[in-house]
Amino acid sequence: xxxxxxxxxxxxxxxxxxxxxxxxxxxxxxxxxxxxxxxxxxxxxxxxxxxxxxxxxxxxxxxxxxxxxxxxxxxxxxxxxxxxxxxxxxxxxxxxxxxxxxxxxxxxxxxxxxxxxxxxxxxxxxxxxxxxxxxxxxxxxxxxxxxxxxxxxxxxxxxxxxx
Numbered sequence: 001x002x003x004x005x006x007x008x009x010x011x012x013x014x015x016x017x018x019x020x021x022x023x024x025x026x027x028x029x030x031x032x033x034x035x036x037x038x039x040x041x042x043x044x045x046x047x048x049x050x051x052x053x054x055x056x057x058x059x060x061x062x063x064x065x066x067x068x069x070x071x072x073x074x075x076x077x078x079x080x081x082x083x084x085x086x087x088x089x090x091x092x093x094x095x096x097x098x099x100x101x102x103x104x105x106x107x108x109x110x111x112x113x114x115x116x117x118x119x120x121x122x123x124x125x126x127x128x129x130x131x132x133x134x135x136x137x138x139x140x141x142x143x144x145x146x147x148x149x150x151x152x153x154x155x156x157x158x159x160x161x162x163x
Contacts (some may be wrong), residue, residue, distance in 0.1 A: 123162070124162075127158050127162065130158075131151075131154065131155060131158060134151070134154055135151050
C-alpha cells in the first residue's frame with residue numbers, strides 16, 4: 001500500500017472512531033433535546049407575545065370607548081351650558097323689559113300727578129283772582145258791611161265747591 005492509501009485508511013478509521021464516540025456519547029440525542037428545548041422556549045415566548053398583543057388590543061379598545069364616552073359627556077356639558085346661558089339671557093331680557101315697563105308706568109303716574117297738581121294750582125289761582133275781582137267789584141258797588149257779608153258767603157261757596 002502506498003502512503004496516500006495508508007493515510008486514507010487511517011483517516012477513515014479515525015472518522016469511524018469519531019462517529020462511534022459521537023453515537024456512544026449520545027450527542028445527536030443531546031443536540032435534538034437542546035433544539036427541542038429551544039423550540040419549546042421560542043413557542044412559549046411566541047404564545048406569551050400573542051397574549052400580550054391581545055391584552056393590548058383589549059386595553060386599546062377600552063380606552064377608545066372611554067375617550068368616546070368622555071367626548072360625549074363633554075359635548076353634553078357644553079350643550080347644557082349653552083341652554084343655561086340662553087335661559088339666563090332670556091330671563092335677563094324679560095327682567096329688563098319688566099323693569100322698563102314698571103319705570104315707564106311710574107313715570108306716567110308722576111306725569112299724571114303733576115298734571116293734576118298743575119290743574120289744581122291753576123284752578124286755585126283762578127278762584128283767588130275771581131274772588132279778588134268779585135271783592136273789588138262788590139266793594140265799589142256795595143257798602144263795606146254788605147260787601148264783607150257778600151264776600152264771606154262767596155268765599156264759603158267757592159270753598160265748598162272746591163272741596
